[in-house]
Amino acid sequence: MALAAFNQQSIKTFNINNDLMHNTDLIHLNQLPLSQTKPFQWTMKRIMDVTLSLMAIIALAPLFLLLTILIKIDSKGSAVFKQKRVGINKKEFYMYKFRSMVNDAEEKFEQVKEYNQTNPIMFKASNDPRITKVGKFIRRYSLDELPQLFNVLKGEMSLVGPRPPLLRELKEYKSWHYVRFQTIPGLTGMWxxxxxxxxxxFDAVVNLDYKYIKNWNILMDIGIILKTIPVVINGNGAA
Incomplete structure (x- = not known):
């Protein structure tokens, strides 16, 4: 039922909203966060986040241990790293990830800018030399994102929502991109x-986020979660 409802909703969700893209003052947008516009469903979202993230952490504990060992064997440095991101209402927090790159990847960012295959806001490079052998595997199946279950449990993230940007990415934001901060960032989402x-x-990504925020309900979250499972298992759409 939830998946069917999501599929019906997605017909209009994946269309680019030209009005949004060309509006620089956002007068027509509701600037209130979803927690205020839909308080009951927001509470249900939080209950679902806590329940499912806690169950997943317990069930995946052996996998967490295995990945930690493999990452430590493969390269020097800690298995998990934290990175400052921007969440709902532009509040900063530290997001957790399994390390998929060399330990000094952040310091080497300027050296690999030329590998970027997208625009300045989104960094994506299939041949990024900083990615380790184990990192290549865990990124394909999005296993590097698993520690964010703890961010979900802490209330800094949700299971579903826009991806939280890096601080440096905000320098490239257009005014209408800030619509993303009306909701809590997520582990998975429309993108x-x-x-x-x-x-x-990136404009297409933000349009997906905008459509999610505009049409959001709890069934939409459930539908996205169900659609995420085969995407992860098949390694489709990996960054």
Whole structure:
């Protein structure tokens, strides 16, 4: 039922909203966060986040341990790293990930800018030399994102929502891009289930986020979660 409802909703969700793209003052947008516009469903979203993230952490504990060992064997450095991101209402927080790159990847960012295959806001490079052997595998199946279940449990993220940007990315934002901060960032979302490997335009990503925020309900979240499962298993749409 939830998946059917999501599929019906997605017919209008994946269309680019030209009015949004060309509006620079956002007068027509509701600037209130979803927690205020839909308080009951927002509470249900939080209950679902806590329940499912806790169950997943317990069930996947052996996998967490295995990945930690493999990452440590493969390259020097900690298995998990934290990175400052921007969430709902532009609040900063530290997002957790399994390390898929060399330990000094952040310091080497300026050296690999030329590998970027997208626009300045989105960095995506299939031949990024910083990615380790184990990192290549865990990125394909999105296993590097699993530690964000703890961010979900802490209330900094949700299972579903826009991906939280890096601080440096905000310098490239257009005014209408800030609509993304009306909701809590997510582990998965519209971009992931739409084939993110083929979406390299940030305006298109934000339009998906905007449509999600505009049409959001709890069934939409459930539908996205269900669609995420085969995407992860098949390694489709990996960054």
């Amino acid at each position: 992931q289930v739409s084939g993110r490997a083929n979406i390299i335009d």
